[in-house]
Amino acid sequence: MRVIIQRVKSSQVEVDRKVIGKIGRGLNLLVGIADTDTEAELDWMVRKCLDLRLFPDETTGNDRWEKSVQDIGGELLVVSQFTLYGDCRKGRRPSFSQSAAPEYARALYQ
Numbered sequence: 001m002r003v004i005i006q007r008v009k010s011s012q013v014e015v016d017r018k019v020i021g022k023i024g025r026g027l028n029l030l031v032g033i034a035d036t037d038t039e040a041e042l043d044w045m046v047r048k049c050l051d052l053r054l055f056p057d058e059t060t061g062n063d064r065w066e067k068s069v070q071d072i073g074g075e076l077l078v079v080s081q082f083t084l085y086g087d088c089r090k091g092r093r094p095s096f097s098q099s100a101a102p103e104y105a106r107a108l109y110q
Helices: 039-051 102-109
Strands: 002-008 011-015 018-023 026-032 053-056 065-068 075-080
Touching: 002 039, 002 053, 011 075, 018 075, 075 102
Parallel strands: 026 075
Antiparallel strands: 002 026, 011 018, 053 065
């Protein structure tokens, strides 16, 4: 499993000019699921993303990252991103053979 985490003040996802997901302050998570990923790995990754201290403690005036997304009452915008497993080492077309099949990835994602 691969996850790209982006701290955001606000974020939204649009499909065909229609907003399908929107959050305020929190985290964007681009999630790629491999064909070998398990529910146990997913549970670990969820806990890790929720517990990572990526936000400053504004009460102390310190810029050190002290707070998690849960600590600040933040939101998550999770986007399935199979392209995180694109392999471009051979040829000119990326291979996505390590990405999970859509049905399997959808089951873990949801």
